Amino acid sequence: MEGFFAPDDRLVLLAHGRFPDHAKTAVGVLRYGEADVVAVLDRERAGTRVADHAPGLPDAPVVASVDEVAGDADALVVGIAPSGGAFEAAWRPDVRTALEAGWDVVAGLHDSLAEDSEFAALADSHGGSIHDVREPPADLPLGTGAAADADAHVVLTVGTDASVGKMTTAVELVRAARERGVDAALVPTGQTGILVAGWGVAIDRVPADFVSGVVEQMVLERAPDHDLLVVEGQGSIGHPAYSADAVGILHGAGADDLVLVHDPVRETLTGFDAFPVPDPATSVDLYESVAAPVHPSKVAAGALDTSVAPSDATARDWLDEYESALGEPATDPVRFGADVLLEHLGAGSA
Amino acid sequence: MEGFFAPDDRLVLLAHGRFPDHAKTAVGVLRYGEADVVAVLDRERAGTRVADHAPGLPDAPVVASVDEVAGDADALVVGIAPSGGAFEAAWRPDVRTALEAGWDVVAGLHDSLAEDSEFAALADSHGGSIHDVREPPADLPLGTGAAADADAHVVLTVGTDASVGKMTTAVELVRAARERGVDAALVPTGQTGILVAGWGVAIDRVPADFVSGVVEQMVLERAPDHDLLVVEGQGSIGHPAYSADAVGILHGAGADDLVLVHDPVRETLTGFDAFPVPDPATSVDLYESVAAPVHPSKVAAGALDTSVAPSDATARDWLDEYESALGEPATDPVRFGADVLLEHLGAGSA
Numbered sequence A, B: 001m002e003g004f005f006a007p008d009d010r011l012v013l014l015a016h017g018r019f020p021d022h023a024k025t026a027v028g029v030l031r032y033g034e035a036d037v038v039a040v041l042d043r044e045r046a047g048t049r050v051a052d053h054a055p056g057l058p059d060a061p062v063v064a065s066v067d068e069v070a071g072d073a074d075a076l077v078v079g080i081a082p083s084g085g086a087f088e089a090a091w092r093p094d095v096r097t098a099l100e101a102g103w104d105v106v107a108g109l110h111d112s113l114a115e116d117s118e119f120a121a122l123a124d125s126h127g128g129s130i131h132d133v134r135e136p137p138a139d140l141p142l143g144t145g146a147a148a149d150a151d152a153h154v155v156l157t158v159g160t161d162a163s164v165g166k167m168t169t170a171v172e173l174v175r176a177a178r179e180r181g182v183d184a185a186l187v188p189t190g191q192t193g194i195l196v197a198g199w200g201v202a203i204d205r206v207p208a209d210f211v212s213g214v215v216e217q218m219v220l221e222r223a224p225d226h227d228l229l230v231v232e233g234q235g236s237i238g239h240p241a242y243s244a245d246a247v248g249i250l251h252g253a254g255a256d257d258l259v260l261v262h263d264p265v266r267e268t269l270t271g272f273d274a275f276p277v278p279d280p281a282t283s284v285d286l287y288e289s290v291a292a293p294v295h296p297s298k299v300a301a302g303a304l305d306t307s308v309a310p311s312d313a314t315a316r317d318w319l320d321e322y323e324s325a326l327g328e329p330a331t332d333p334v335r336f337g338a339d340v341l342l343e344h345l346g347a348g349s350a
Helices: A024-034 A089-100 A117-127 A164-177 A190-198 A207-225 A245-253 A282-290 A311-326 A339-344 B023-034 B091-098 B118-124 B166-179 B189-195 B208-224 B243-253 B280-291 B311-326 B339-344
Strands: A011-016 A038-039 A075-078 A102-106 A130-132 A154-160 A184-187 A230-232 A257-262 A272-276 A297-305 B012-013 B036-041 B075-078 B103-109 B130-132 B153-159 B183-186 B230-232 B259-264 B272-276 B298-305
Touching: A011 A024, A024 A038, A024 A075, A024 A164, A024 A190, A038 A297, A038 B036, A075 A089, A089 A102, A089 A117, A102 B103, A117 A130, A117 B012, A130 B091, A130 B272, A154 A164, A154 A245, A154 A282, A154 B259, A164 A184, A164 A190, A164 A230, A164 A257, A164 A339, A184 A190, A184 A207, A207 A230, A207 A245, A207 B243, A245 A282, A245 B208, A245 B243, A257 A282, A282 B243, A297 A311, A297 A339, A339 B230, B012 B023, B012 B189, B023 B036, B023 B075, B023 B166, B075 B091, B091 B103, B103 B259, B118 B130, B130 B280, B153 B243, B153 B280, B166 B183, B166 B189, B166 B259, B166 B339, B183 B189, B183 B208, B189 B243, B243 B280, B259 B280, B280 B298, B280 B311, B298 B311
Parallel strands: A011 A038, A011 A075, A075 A102, A102 A130, A154 A230, A154 A257, A184 A230, A257 A297, B012 B036, B012 B075, B075 B103, B103 B130, B153 B230, B153 B259, B183 B230, B259 B298
Antiparallel strands: none
């Protein structure tokens, strides 16, 4: 599977009016991406720097438009996704200028930029490419269960709900593994993960018959080059809307280990208030029993979102409780790092 | 959701070279469809009648081309789907003639006939429509779990494997219910079911995020007009390729009762020889436990494919064993009818 950009590419992130609080994708690319971010576009914050808004991130200038980016870049990445995923007309001049400079344009919107006739013509005449990363590849394979035999240790993040930290946990696991010298890679299944890693397939747009097959193909393609693959999960197994994504990925990944991601203060499913969040032990049973007929994947560790805990001590109390429920070690990968999980996942050493 | 044809339409079924043994869709439309089949096209069997090949079906002449159909019709239905779902050039004259006569053309192929420029122009100028029934509708909803409150008794057929008789069981249940005076309707999720009922959505082509939502929408739309809805299931919950379909439908249908369909002599999953067919009791546990967080659907009955049993006595032995495994009544709806299931499903009386 071809990538959308390379690890040493120089990126410009479009985040007009929304950086950093409503630019989850841009922040993810800054925090976790391998490519070099040379500027962020936000005309409301032009003249500031990333460090002024989000001190933990790699620094870069915030400018008003592509015209004001100093030096050259390889790609403009649309790092915001408004509700509905529509392309906004106010972004058009930046996309136009980027394409005229011969850059690629990479976007995870619902609207296809490659099908925009002006953009397509500009890309054609200036040699850039337009990548709509949410668009599934044309040739989709059926699952066969073969990822169970992949030549790498495969970990999949699963959740008690959607939007609970499966992507964050996956990228933190990859980062912690690399810091230990383990050759680890992310297998991205959603737009932010794809823009972090520069490749991947947005599973939510893949037709039901091919969900497991696409994940299996990604695992089998990347396994020979790495010792640890961390597959980004989507949705949740007992969810009124997103269960097809979760179960298809579960069977496609053929994971050795599952990491169950949970939010200890969330009472009902995000956006689905009529449904309580299943308790962690029930979720463990569901994931393991449904995985078993294809490949026996076990929940070997937990990840907890303790961001609202008032102190590390409270967060540790929550983790203790979560570990008891799972019978497995757990961490908050953002607050305490993912390192504690790695040895337990059988992937701790180079 | 608009239908592809109406119950009183007159249909011509295209099944060149394959009727009846390799024309599952055409046979399904003849056996279960409400519309009137006025002719079958099979140039290798022209001059015969349906009754010569398949005595149990409603009779109709088999002719070589649309030109030879006596009288008028409302639609040409492509009643065969070659592996891969490609349109064959040899069918082009019949589609052309049908469109020139102002008929609709309905096909469940992978290739889109509506996107064929010659066919599109003919439909335009003669007033017919082209329906590619495998193409999902443009506006897809997210699931909300609302089908659980549908104003009808909802039954879903689920299976221990793909291609195990979920569609047949569903249509036999609808037929048996109607014979008892129950106002029952099929909710079709695959191409044959869609061509039998004249409406529906092919779930295998629906993007993962919308599988449950599409099924929920179909149930909610039809529930006010019927007392019993039987949703046609797809795939299987512990399947390396088709689990996303199965689980998305399970959560979208919000069924009161599940009917588990099984083949007692099948040892490995069809087309996936490395995987044993899960035993029925395990399948019951998986479907019920995964359904529970959204809606508590219970396996209330079983359907068994006893077609290879040498006698009714053997078939009854197999059914006894299956009933013991389920702890629920079971039948072979083709051999013994579906009537025995109806009362148990709480949907037996008008």
